[in-house]
Amino acid sequence: MDQEIRINILPFLTEALSTKRTIRKDIDMLYESDKYRFYKKAKESEWYNNFIVKEGDIYREVYAKKALGIILCAVNDIDLFQKFLRIIKKGWPRAFSYVEKHDNIDIEQYIFNLRSEIDNMHIDIFNSELTVLYFLTINFNKKFVINEGLSVLEKNLLQREKHYLGLEPTSYSFDKLPDEIKNHAVDLRKQIYFKIGEISTYKQLFDSKADIVRREIDFVSFLFDSEKLSMDALFFENDISKKDIIEIFTLYYAIFKDMNVESATKHFVSGTIIKCLLKAYKQVKTYFFEHNQETMFLEMERRDEEIEKLKSENNMLKNKINELSQTLADHKKTLENKYMQEIKMLNKTVEDLKMQLDEEHQKDKELNALREFMFLLDTKEAYSNSAEDTDFSSIKGLIVGGYEMWQKELKKSLPNFTFINSENFDIKVLDNIDIVFFFPNFLSHALYYKVINEVRKRNIKVGYISKLNKELALEEIKRQV
Secondary structure (H helix, E strand, C coil), X not given: CCCCCCCCCHHHHHHHHHHCHHHHHHHHHHHHCCHHHHHHHHHHCCCCCXXXXXXXXXXXXXXXXXXXXXXXXXXXXXXXXXXXXXXXXXXXXXXXXXXXXXXXXXXXXHHXXXXXXXXXXXXXXXXXXXXXXXXXXXXXXXXXXXXXXXXXXXXXXXXXXXXXXXXXXXXXXXXXXXXXXXXXXXXXXXXXXXXXXXXXXXXXXXCCCCHHHHXXXXXXXXXXXXXXXXXHHHHCCCCCCHHHHHHHHHHHHHHXXXXXXXXXXXXXXXXXXXXXXXXXXXXXXXXXXXCCHHHHHHHHHHHHHHHHHHHHHHHHHHHHHXXXXXXXXXXXXXXXHHHHHHHHHHHHHHXXXXXXXXXXXXXXXXXXXXXXXXHHHCCCCCCCCCCCCCCCCCCCEEEECCCHHHHHHHHHHCCCCEEECCCCCCHHHHCXXXXXXXXXXXXXXXXXXXXXXXXXXXXXXXXXXXXXXXXXXXXXXHHHC
């Protein structure tokens, strides 16, 4: 008897939900109903940062992670599971109907029914059809027809699971290539460097005077220009390494099996640009998921819990002091020297805790300003001209970040405000400042942390601006001063 195959359908069901654009609004609505629970559950899963979740674009990763949290929570939540099934039914009505109407699910027959669509069906959509069919069959306790179609599907799912868990990688791996190919790649690199000069950084490639390199660079640069992007600016912080270079030459030889210098040079240039572009895109995705709303909300929750914990500890210490004070009164004559020393130590502890609480209160002010800012990002504001008539002359403010033209426009209405958008500033500019506003949409990490550290030292009030429109920005400032 064949050994029973056990498939972990979770990662593939998550992948399927992320590919179906027609159900994304439904996923959003369900996710918003209990997003903290879903987020935490997904974050605890081994699949949260797995390749199967992260290999697509930002949208697919966002919805894969949302779907992962929903599915994991739905396992022990019947009401949630029913809502989840309604999304499945909307996204894959054909698979849902097929499983409802049949007691024996025939994978081969189902694929045969798709024959008129398969040629124009993306592989991810095709995989999602079979994944959902497999999931629904198990969920509704239906039976599979044992045939070649079922066998191929289950073997494919098992192989993919092992691949994504790193047990049996099936995609390209430089380390697994034969030494012979790597040696040819080294020789090819020498020949190309002899012709165009040694290249060890993206800047050297970008500044190369070799005609063949120049033409390729110019061609791609114009493509970037057509999308109003700068290739040089995008790749500034995503340089190539020696390993990247030899990988590109090795891939060229492994695929084309020739030592054609001109062809290899063109592929080297395009391969380098693609490498840098992929690094830049991965950097954007990493930044997005480190700074998205769920992450920030959870961080605020954690800070609130820490504050409450400190308050509780402080109350416990105060109670302890009161008890010791009463004991001191009862035994003052015999134990005065001993307990007076202990009271001094406890008072010092209380003062230290008060200092900690003062620091936490300052952080709490920043968090409150940040909460209001995040709320306003989701709130449509109607413009009113009341801010234009407001006299800001008595307020000494500092605005950090923002485009130069935007700052110049605001300066006209805020004569006593100071504006900075570079970390190269004198910290004395914060002397006598009443309030500091941050414009996060155009603000570097370095500038933000330099300013916020000085703000905390001086206990300056903090605010946030989210609007590019001058009048709406003034409304935000008016509301927070």
